[in-house]
Structure formats: structure tokens, C-alpha cells
Amino acid sequence: MLTWLLSLFNLVVLIMALLFAHESRREGEVRAQKIGLAGAGFHFLLGLAILFLPGIRTPLAWLFGIMLAFSALLLIPPRKTARSLKGAAGYLAADDSPFVPFDERDISFARNRCLIPGSAQYEAYYRMHPERKERDDQRREKGGPLGRPGSIDGGYRPNVSMLVSSFELPNMLGSKARVDPDSAGAQSTYAARGETPPPFSMEPEKATPIVKAWARHLGADLVGICKVDPRWAYSHKGEIHYGEWEEWGREIPEPLPYAVVVATAMDSEMVATAPHTPAVVESGYNYARGAYITTILSQWFGRMGYRAVAEHNRHYDMLMVPLAVDAGLGELGRQGYLIADKFGPRVRLFAVQTDMPLVPDMPVDLGAEKFCERCLKCAESCPSRSIPRERRKTVERGLLRWKLNDDDCFDYWGKVGTDCCVCMAVCPFSRPYRSIHKLVRYLLRRSALARILFPHLDNLIYGRKWKPRKPTEWMAYP
Ligand code: SF4
């Protein structure tokens, strides 16, 4: 009886090791594949030993028993006090440090893309922040946030053209971002002439599933709804895309009360080439997807008789990560990205503000904060050393977080001519959402021990440092 029980247990472990090796091969994880195969080989030999060496059966039974008892410890749930369960407000510092709202004029992109040397806005901004002028001017001279696009791959034109063409779609749609029922009607080929009908009355419980299903049908991979916390709105406008210079420095209007927050998942094989051009092509493509989804959604709200504002790459009034946390899409990670359910940081975020009453979602605890405290993978792989390595977060502008050095990060973008994405690619939460990784995410949500143990196991199995994968054939650069 003992022989059969031991053999059965050993066989289950052997099959799991083989499955793990197979999955790792699909993902191009050479080290993990070798570990899986070595484990399978070991359990094959152990199976023979169980059958032919009776003396090892009793000690082995004890060993397997201890392994099972230890696995049972994984069932102990975490305490229900995670910061993320309070939504983005959970990241406000517990001491009395005042929260300082974000000003879009200070965002590196806005400074480098929109302040034209010699213009009144350029002069006004650097009068307010002379300490930023020298470094910004140097970056501008090198070509702006992406420097010479695709330079890491010799500016390979097919890939660079893919990234530039994808980024064109938000450009085309951004001026339509702000919708009110009158303007929605006026812009439409199909609108009836005459007075705008009153808002279509619908119970929030009925409207919410329609909005979510419509967003998913349009291509969203994750959708959540939150009540908008005005703290996460930019204070002043800094990004100018359509020559509306009179807008620069204007106060951003009070946000609408609800937001539909949307995440699109980036292809893991494209991201795995980071910091090379396929990764930035995938970013551009996803920014285009987000602009498409949020533009249609905001226009839909307009046709329903409500106001709406599309938040995408060519029109942001709000910070997307806190909105996504509040909408229950994920948690804030060490590298400043959202760690989203199912996809980790391998997502791009968008939203639509609206005054149509909807049912908000609850924030979630994925176990990311505790995981990040021990993992450090993104910080150790970051080519510009921009991600903090301290185990604990620090307080900055009234927020408790790991503060990225965005100037150093953008300097690296300018050097390689892509948006890098290494910290996104290396993150264990970015692994494809299937088989063993699904089980890992399931346990992280539910187990206190998994949050302590798994970061170390991940480092052991996959290695600590990032190695870019080869691109798929059609994206291969010379
Ligand atoms: S994008 Fe690249 S340079 Fe910037 S923080 Fe991430 S890994 Fe570092």
C-alpha cells in the first residue's frame, strides 16, 4: 500500500515538473525549462528507487508528509488590512504630510514634447522651474523623449514605422475626447436635427453590465468602474497636442463623478524583447486600442444624453494608475505601473469619465505590495537604475510609494529610442496568464506565506536579471 501511495505522489510531482518544463519552453524561459526537466528526471529516478529499494520507503513517506504539511501552510489567508483594499487613498501617507496634486506641466512628456524653446509657455515654465531647464534642453537636443526612434535596433524602418503609425491614431481622436450631449449630437452623421433629447434614464445596476460588456466587446481586456476621487486629476493642463496653446497652464475642470477604467493587455512575446523595438511597437498599438475604445465609449455616453471625457494617450485629465486601483483593476507596483489582475504591469490604461450613474467596483488585494517588498527584480534589471531598491516605500508629496527617478528613466528611453519596458517585461506578474502562473496568482491572492516565499522562488527558477528574448520573425531587426 505504502509503495503505491508513494509512487502515485511521486508520479503527480513528475507530471507537474514535465508540464512546467513544457510551459517554460513555450515562454522561452531556458533556465526554468532546465529546472523543470531536472526535477522530472529526479522524480523518475526516485520512482524507480521506490519500486526497487524498500529501505527508502519509510523515510520518503516522512519527507512527503512534511512537504504536504508545508503546502497546507499556503492555505493560511493574509490579513484583510492590505493598503490596496482602501483604493488609491490607501497610498496617502498615514502621517500628516500634505498631498500635493499633480500638475501635468511637470510631467516629463509634457515638458519635452510641448514646450517649444522661445515660446511664452517655455519661458513661463522655466521661470517657475529653472532647475529643470538644463537637463530638459539637453534631452530636447537629442530628439525628445524617444530620441532617435528605434536607435537600439539601428532605427530599423519597418518597426519604427509601425510604432509611429500606431501613435497616429490617438492623435486623430484626441480632439474628440470631451463629449457633452449637444456636441455628441452635433458631430454625428446620424443625429436627429433639433433639440437634444434628455438623458436616457437607466438604473445603475442595469447600465453597468451594459457599459462593461460594450467596453469588452470593443477590445478591453479588463474593465472596472470607480467613483472619481478628484485628488487624482491633474491640476493644470500641460500637454498640448492640437495647437490650442491658450489651454496650456489652464486649471483642469472638476472631473465627472464616475470613471470606466479600461486596461488592454500587451502581447507577452512582444514585451519580452524589451528594450528593443517590438516592445515599443506593442506600446504604440495598445495606445491606439485604448484611444479607439475610449473614444467610442465616450461618444456612446454622449448619445445616451450624458457628459463624458475620454482619457487616452492624447488626452489625459487624470492619473490612470490611482483610477485603476480604485476601479479594482490591480495594485501599485514598485516600478510605478499598475500590477493588474491576470496581466501584471503588461497593460496600458485608459478611462472614460462620465456623469451617468454607475455601480463602482471594489479595490482588490492581489498580494503585489508584499511581493514587491521582497522581489526587487525590476529595480535590479533597470538599465538606468531609476527604480528604488529600498524594501519599504517612502513618503513623497504626501504619497507612500516607491518613487521612480523619471528623469533618469526618460534619459534611457532617449538613448535606446524606445519606451524600454524592461521593468514591465521582467516582472513575475507579467508572465502569461495560464497554467502554473494562474495557480501562482491564485495563491498570491489568498496566501500570506505565498507572498513571502514566491519572490525568492521566482528568482531561483527564472534568475534575477533580465535577458531580452529574440523577436518573432516578422519583427526581426537586422
Ligand atoms: S522603463 Fe526602463 S529605464 Fe525606465 S524604469 Fe523601467 S526599466 Fe528603468
Ligand code: SF4
Ligand atoms: S518586478 Fe518585482 S518588485 Fe518590480 S513590480 Fe514586479 S513584483 Fe514588484
